[in-house]
Amino acid sequence: MQLSSVSLKDFRRRFVDEVFRFPLYVITNPFKAFSDIKYEKKGSVPACFLFMFLIMILNVMKSSYTGTVFLEKDPRFVNIWVLMAGALIQTVLLVVANWSVTVLIDGSGSLKEIFMVAMYAQYPNMWLSGLYIVLSHVLSLDEKALLNFCSVFGIVCIVFYAFIGLVSVHGFGFFKGIASVLLTIVALVIIIFVLLMLVSMSGELVTFIKTIYNEIVLHYF
């Protein structure tokens, strides 16, 4: 009894630390915090996975719980799985693309660190998304500027923190950082291209095998 209450308390403390306090520290001191992630092993991977999940959920909530005034698509026809997969794939692709580029240009960040940077960089945007959903229920179309601010500021935050994070984690200078970002975009395009090609090729392979199967079946049986 005593033990469980202690561990519960412990869990609560850890939860507050990792989900609120450390991200806040990242927001206020990004340079320090991101190098802490790298050198002091600060930040937690479970918390980052939680953020990933929350981002997926928020993506869905934004399209179904936004106030009617600002809805653009009928929430009844929204495919939540596609939205969730969209958020996930976006992050995974960016992380992998960045990792595959920085490995080549002597970035010292590991895949885990890049993933954590990506998650902590999206932390402010998560809150802004929440704010967006709440505000959309009390604002009218004339006051749309506030909502636009929420979404635009969220994106600015992501870019700002992600850049600082990547630079610190990889140990890059400013210009090398910019170059790595540009190369990441190129890598992303290549990855998407290869994936699409793979999908269409495998589709053709399946049709090919199916045709052969049909030929044999119709010819001999």
Next chain:
Amino acid sequence: MKKRIKNKILLLLTGILVLLTPMTAFAESSSNYSMGSGAEEYKVAPVAYEVDKVYHAVDIEGVESLDGLASMFVKGDSVYVATSSAILILDLDFTLKETLAEYTDLDGKTAQISGPDGLFVTDSGLLYVCEPTKEHVLVFDSSLKLVQSFGKPEGLDVSVKYQPSQIIVDSLNRMYIIASNIYEGILEVSSDNKFQRYFGTTTVSVSPIEIFFRAIASEAQLSRQALLLPTEYSSMTVNGRGFVYTTIRSRDVETPVRLLNVNGDDIMPKNWQDNPPSGDENYANSGQYGGKSSLSYIDCNEYGMYMVLDTIQNRIFTYDSSSNVLFVFGGRGDKDGCFRNPVSIRWMGESNKVLVADRLSQSITVMKPTNYAAALFEAAKLEAEGERDAAVAYWQKALDMNYNCNVAKDAIGRVRYWNGDYKGSQEMLGQILRNDYYSMAFEKTREQMVRTYAPAAVVVLVVLIVAVKLLKRVRRSKKGGNGNAA
């Protein structure tokens, strides 16, 4: 005993089988649908038009064939029909009044009508007939005597053959002519056959990338590429106030239905979802009949409503004056009410019956509106006349028949807003996501809510603050007391 039980079981099984068999006995399947708030959400709607009668040549006394059906025209109580070798003049019940097959031309020789297309009848009873193959426009008076024959307009400088296919005439007897292979626009021709100008000219939009590739292409490559031509109009009709409705057959243009004012500018409004009228945006993703509509004919009525004919699906789309689709009917097929090669549609005056000429099956179908379409017509008519409140009853009637009727929800929601029923307005407009009016109604309800709850909220807040402060003071004094005691 055993046999009886067996029989009963058999009976039961038969009953279950009957119940499980899907009921496929539809009286008439509906080709009507509403397009929903998102472009891809098609919802089945009630039948809007049903077949009144299909006329083949044998059904009209005195008519030998309906071969080569082309345009039709309705004026007063006469229906003018162009067939390959004659113009038939029928009354509204399709009894033949007159046939115009031969006429004496201006030189006094007898001539044959051959392959006529566009027809127009003016208020004074003059009948204009386009004969594309003979490259002229004939004008007959009300006793069907040839008055004038207009060849190629004076001053029209084109190298292609002049083939007038559609014509309308305004109150000053100026002619507006669509001629095939003339891409610059509609020809505006004065009453003495002098070419005035191109009306409703469309510009070709060329993207910078296209310009770049054309600049580096060789002569041989250029000759293989498609020409960048402006769009060609496929049909036109004029309403009582002189505005011209036109369609464009090309599927590449964004606004295939245009409403031209006297200057030839497109003043067709977009609907509240910011879509121009264009038939089907994308009915099916692939296949012979997939993709966008290709619009080939248009007719309008006096209340700003118009019908366009789509030759991909052979459907007829009816729009109100704000470019909302009211309903869709027709379809591709052999049964009555479907068409194989529809070439012309005409509104039959106040009865709202619609004539559809089908060239391939050589028939003219008379379609009559169902109660559903009649309610929508009445509502749209009242709306166009400014009688919004009176229209609500009809919109409601349509909504009772089809709960997916977005036009009705929209109209009712707006009227409720103007009448001060903001909650009700929100209820209607929220369903179809009409954000602009919804937001206005929302502002009003929000204001009401703030008015009712703000004083109470302020009081509660003040009480809370005071209570917290008091509590803190009490606690501190208690703590202090304890400290003193210890």
